[in-house]
Amino acid sequence: MGGPTSFQRRLMVALQARGxxxxxxxxxxxxxxxxxxxxxxxxxVLWRAHQRGLRILQRLDGxxxxxxxxxxxxxxxxxxxxxxxxxxFIRRFLADGVVYQSQFARAWWQxxxxxxxxxxxxxxxxxxxxxxxxxxxxxxxxxRWRMLVVExxxxxxxxxxxxxxxxxxxALQERASxxxxxxxxxxxxxxxxxxxxxxxCDLTLNWVGVVSPERIAYLDRSSHLFFSAELHPxxxxxxxxxxxxxxxxxxxDTGALGxxxxxxxxxxxxxxxxxxxxxxxQIEPLVEASLEILSNWSVFSRGARQRAEAxxxxxxxxxxxxxALQVILG
Numbered sequence: 001m002g003g004p005t006s007f008q009r010r011l012m013v014a015l016q017a018r019g020x021x022x023x024x025x026x027x028x029x030x031x032x033x034x035x036x037x038x039x040x041x042x043x044x045v046l047w048r049a050h051q052r053g054l055r056i057l058q059r060l061d062g063x064x065x066x067x068x069x070x071x072x073x074x075x076x077x078x079x080x081x082x083x084x085x086x087x088x089f090i091r092r093f094l095a096d097g098v099v100y101q102s103q104f105a106r107a108w109w110q111x112x113x114x115x116x117x118x119x120x121x122x123x124x125x126x127x128x129x130x131x132x133x134x135x136x137x138x139x140x141x142x143x144r145w146r147m148l149v150v151e152x153x154x155x156x157x158x159x160x161x162x163x164x165x166x167x168x169x170x171a172l173q174e175r176a177s178x179x180x181x182x183x184x185x186x187x188x189x190x191x192x193x194x195x196x197x198x199x200x201c202d203l204t205l206n207w208v209g210v211v212s213p214e215r216i217a218y219l220d221r222s223s224h225l226f227f228s229a230e231l232h233p234x235x236x237x238x239x240x241x242x243x244x245x246x247x248x249x250x251x252x253d254t255g256a257l258g259x260x261x262x263x264x265x266x267x268x269x270x271x272x273x274x275x276x277x278x279x280x281x282q283i284e285p286l287v288e289a290s291l292e293i294l295s296n297w298s299v300f301s302r303g304a305r306q307r308a309e310a311x312x313x314x315x316x317x318x319x320x321x322x323x324a325l326q327v328i329l330g
Contacts, residue, residue: 004037006213006237007059007125011035014318026054033057033325036095039086043094050094055328058095060087061105061234062255063112069278088113097328099123099321101235102256108232121324124260125235126317127244127308131217134246134305138221144179145172145294148223148247150216150238151186151230159192160278161229164252164286166200168227171287173203176294180204185211185219220245224297225290226266228257231275235260244308248293248300252281260312264303267293 012022026034026049033055040046050056064080071077091098091113098120100106106122140146149165165182172180181204188196193207208219216238220226226242228251233239235256239249249266251257254275258268267289272282293300 008037010126010128010314011318011321014314015322018318018322020322033329035059035321035325036090039083039090041086043086043090046090046094055096055325056090056094057097057099057324057328058087058090059099059101060091060109061101062108062232063087065232065276066278069276091118092116097121097324099324101125102259104232104256104259105234119327121320123317123320123324124312125237125240126312126314127237127240128314129244129309129312131213132220132241132244132308133217134221134301136221137218140222140224144181145176145225146223147172147180147182147225147227147290148219148242149182149184149186149227149229150219150242154184154186154188154192154229159188159196160280161227161231162188162192162196163199164281164283165227165229166196166203166205167283168286168290169200169203169205171283172290172294175287175291181206183208183219183223185209185216216241217245220247223247225250225293227251228261231255231278233257240308240312243304244312246301246305248297248304250286250290250293252286262303262307264300265307266300266304 015022026045031054034049036056036058038059063084067077067080095118098118100109100120100122102124103122106120147169149162154162162184169180169182183206185208187210188207197205220242226247226249228236228239228249230236232255239260242249243265249261251268252271253268254271261268269285269289272285273279
């Protein structure tokens with residue numbers, strides 16, 4: 001649901017369209033290379049493939065870190081730490097090359113686990129610019145402003161982002177030229193939904209739930225402003241999809257958001273506190289940025305689409321992954 005799953009689906013279709021055979025069997029004798037999306041429980045299978053001479057390209061985003069600041073249960077914490085160690089082990093001992101989703105992700109891994117000696121590069125995620133486009137069915141309201149949040153799973157740091165979204169909506173409600181509503185798409189645990197709903201009890205908040213990729217494009221086109229709720233995102237697909245649909249993005253300058261959202265496509269503002277400690281951010285800069293976007297919406301909408309066309313097309317991403325695979329194959 002979102003994240004690696006949507007990336008895998010898109011890349012497989014694009015590679016097959018170029019005549020590349022794509023499958024999930026590393027023991028296939030015709031297999032030339034493995035693209036590992038993050039980590040795997042089947043380290044033994046991967047090790048044997050490595051011993052047979054198969055080249056391995058590992059794709060990395062960020063690391064699990066929220067559990068170290070906000071306790072979410074012992075089981076969750078152990079799984080999160082195991083996942084980090086799994087990724088780091090493969091990166092150091094099995095991968096022939098590493099693709100990071102952003103400069104932020106690369107710097108983070110190098111800071112925590114060292115630079116390493118493997119070939120590496122940065123490839124941003126891409127989307128189908130025909131599927132995610134400004135033209136198409138939508139129901140963007142003319143009498144009110146609609147702000148959208150889309151995440152696969154909204155918990156932990158993303159839940160803190162939802163609280164910021166409500167604070168932003170409340171401030172905009174007082175200063176914007178139209179009434180403001182917030183739509184939230186994604187899986188939200190009951191506890192987080194109850195908390196956020198209580199904070200927005202006198203505001204218009206619509207829980208959309210889990211939706212299909214086609215529905216996401218519709219929601220993007222039906223909104224005026226996209227708020228990025230995730231803290232320290234490596235390369236959020238939801239933000240790229242919004243840009244491709246001509247939906248301006250606003251958010252805090254954490255993770256790779258500043259790399260993705262250029263000034264023509266939206267606004268990225270200082271957090272005003274320490275996001276690594278899950279401290280509450282300063283909302284006022286976010287309010288000013290949002291008001292600027294809403295007052296010049298058509299200009300920012302065109303800029304958002306232009307940014308997506310320049311950097312986040314699926315064909316561009318596919319070509320870069322093919323080039324990376326060719327590098328490790330020699």
